[in-house]
Amino acid sequence: MAKIIIKLPRIAGFPRLATDLVRQANVQPDRDSIVIDGRGLVSGTESFALQLARELNELDVSGIDIIGGTPDWELTMTNAAESREIPVQVIPLSQA
Structure with missing residues (x-):
């Protein structure tokens, strides 16, 4: 299983x-685990998160x-x- 990184903008x-x-990340159905890299994110909206x-x-x-x-x-x-039953793990920056 591949890990795909989606880097968020500011x-x-x-x-x-x-x-x-x-x-753009070319996520493959049923095969990929996703890393959402929000280290550069300053502001993100609920509508963006829901669509993602x-x-x-x-x-x-x-x-x-x-x-x-x-x-x-x-x-x-x-x-x-979680509302879409996708397992989520928040990784502390100290462990990234």
Whole structure:
């Protein structure tokens, strides 16, 4: 199983951006685990997180690891993924 890294920009505010990032990462259905690298993220919206979770759920990813981002965004992304029954693990920056 491959680990695919999706690196977030400084500002992640539009759902369309989530769709574009998943497509650019070339995520393969049923085969990939995702690392969401939010170390450079300053601001992320709920609509972005919901769309990202929706896109990844449609590809039936095996799970998501979240590295970095604001604590609020980590919680928002965790809730969005868990609402689609995608396992989530938040990795502390000290372990990344």
